[in-house]
Amino acid sequence: MGKTKRELLRGFRHPETTMTIGVLAIQGDFDAHRKRLQELGAEVILVRKPEQLDQIDGLIIPGGESGAFLKILGALGIEKLKEFVLLKPTFGTCAGAIMLAKEITNPEQPGLGALDIRIRRNAYGRQIDSSIRTGRLGDSPLEMVFIRAPKIERVGAGVEVLATEGKDPVVVRQGKAMAATFHPELSDDTRVHRAFLELIGNGQPH
Amino acid sequence: MSQNNGSSTSLRLKTGLAEMLKGGVIMDVTNADQATIAEQAGAVAVMALERVPAQIRAEGGVARMASPKKIREIMAAVSIPVMAKCRIGHFAEAQILQELGVDYIDESEVLTPADEAHHVDKHGFKTPFVCGARNLGEALRRIAEGAAMIRTKGEAGTGDVVHAVKHIRQIVQEMKILTVLSEIATPADAALVMHLGAEAVFVGSGIFMKDSTTFAEPEEAARRARAIVRATTHYNDPKVLLEVSEDLTGAMKGLAVSALDEAHMLQTRGW
Numbered sequence: 240m241g242k243t244k245r246e247l248l249r250g251f252r253h254p255e256t257t258m259t260i261g262v263l264a265i266q267g268d269f270d271a272h273r274k275r276l277q278e279l280g281a282e283v284i285l286v287r288k289p290e291q292l293d294q295i296d297g298l299i300i301p302g303g304e305s306g307a308f309l310k311i312l313g314a315l316g317i318e319k320l321k322e323f324v325l326l327k328p329t330f331g332t333c334a335g336a337i338m339l340a341k342e343i344t345n346p347e348q349p350g351l352g353a354l355d356i357r358i359r360r361n362a363y364g365r366q367i368d369s370s371i372r373t374g375r376l377g378d379s380p381l382e383m384v385f386i387r388a389p390k391i392e393r394v395g396a397g398v399e400v401l402a403t404e405g406k407d408p409v410v411v412r413q414g415k416a417m418a419a420t421f422h423p424e425l426s427d428d429t430r431v432h433r434a435f436l437e438l439i440g441n442g443q444p445h
Numbered sequence: 446m447s448q449n450n451g452s453s454t455s456l457r458l459k460t461g462l463a464e465m466l467k468g469g470v471i472m473d474v475t476n477a478d479q480a481t482i483a484e485q486a487g488a489v490a491v492m493a494l495e496r497v498p499a500q501i502r503a504e505g506g507v508a509r510m511a512s513p514k515k516i517r518e519i520m521a522a523v524s525i526p527v528m529a530k531c532r533i534g535h536f537a538e539a540q541i542l543q544e545l546g547v548d549y550i551d552e553s554e555v556l557t558p559a560d561e562a563h564h565v566d567k568h569g570f571k572t573p574f575v576c577g578a579r580n581l582g583e584a585l586r587r588i589a590e591g592a593a594m595i596r597t598k599g600e601a602g603t604g605d606v607v608h609a610v611k612h613i614r615q616i617v618q619e620m621k622i623l624t625v626l627s628e629i630a631t632p633a634d635a636a637l638v639m640h641l642g643a644e645a646v647f648v649g650s651g652i653f654m655k656d657s658t659t660f661a662e663p664e665e666a667a668r669r670a671r672a673i674v675r676a677t678t679h680y681n682d683p684k685v686l687l688e689v690s691e692d693l694t695g696a697m698k699g700l701a702v703s704a705l706d707e708a709h710m711l712q713t714r715g716w
Contacts (some may be wrong), residue, residue, distance in 0.1 A: 263469065264470045266468040266678065267465055268461075268464035268467060269465060274574055285683075287678065287682075295459075300463070302465050302607055303465050303489065304466075304468075304469065304489045304525050306484060306524060306525060307469060307487045307696055308491045308500065309676055310485070310487030310671075311675070333465075341554070345524070346524060346629055361524060364546075365526075365546045365547075365548055366458075366526065366572065367543070367546055367548075369461070369462065371454050371458065384457065384458070384461060386458060386461045387526065420645075425457070438591065
């Protein structure tokens, strides 16, 4: 797909400084995110320990099982992440989006509270209901891979919707936190990850 | 605007779920209570079974797909993916499991094979399949039939990791493209197969069994389950491995594979 003139002109603001991005690697499709970030020129640290959070400019929480994330992180890991999301940009996909939410249903579980949204786990059904759909990122079409995906059911006043599928918000941002209910790391299109890197570079995705 | 028609789309969704299971532990369970213990311990999926492999080995008889009622109870009890096994070549069992809505079907040598010449044609299913393999040839045959994930066969129900290690060495050496899982019994076993290239871990009889016929206490099972989950995440960190191993009072008694004769091996089922 051809880039718009605006995209070409924009580029990265600081090409001379390489960003170091952490990918939470306790479980899930962290390796798909690692590959994508490296393709885009970022240094990647696979984060398995709390102290690694101090070495990164931003964090991706990948797809996987959000309930398993919570169990493996434990109370200490969750506290550390809650502090991190206030300080630095964080992007969650699927299970990662669930982690970042304030309110989680089906079943109820705690979240990091970085995004004022209500998100429903496994909202489309089971694996047999997983699908690849075409949604919209801004004005243009975007392939979206939904796997046992959640749905954002409520969007708070301070939350910006960056992409939609049908009527559903599927990429949202609030302050330093950004979330996608699908898996941009499993498609060839790099725009969603580029938007996150720009959020780290400029503090704004646009 | 769903576009689920093409077979490449279907394969991307099937392997996509396998990606989500990476670095995680999939636990064999025989009822809803065990499934809940597994989920609480941080398992990424459960495998619904009528009997765990150690029981099947001890009790003998024909081992079949678990009863749909039992599988449904397990699906209702947990929010993580639920897998279930069908017999090798038994496409009717596989169709029932797909209709039931399980998230992954394991065409498994642990059950009694239904067809001595053919495995299930897995391309025709929307539900993804995982299959066992001992070597690259077997893995590639299963992939050609449409499997989306490969696990090493090991020797199920023994608690002996030696054949899982042998099989993973044979497969991973030559293949770096697909999620490979391996069956294990202890935290140290989990770390070992992860080092050797496993991308996720199956725990068969090792958590819920005291020996091949009696169940472990639920508290003991939960402790073992948590320890194996932590060991899988931190397989590279001996300090954590020591910590999680120290808390355990022992694993399932087990059966050394070297003491088994060929006729009693499950891994030679399938080809």
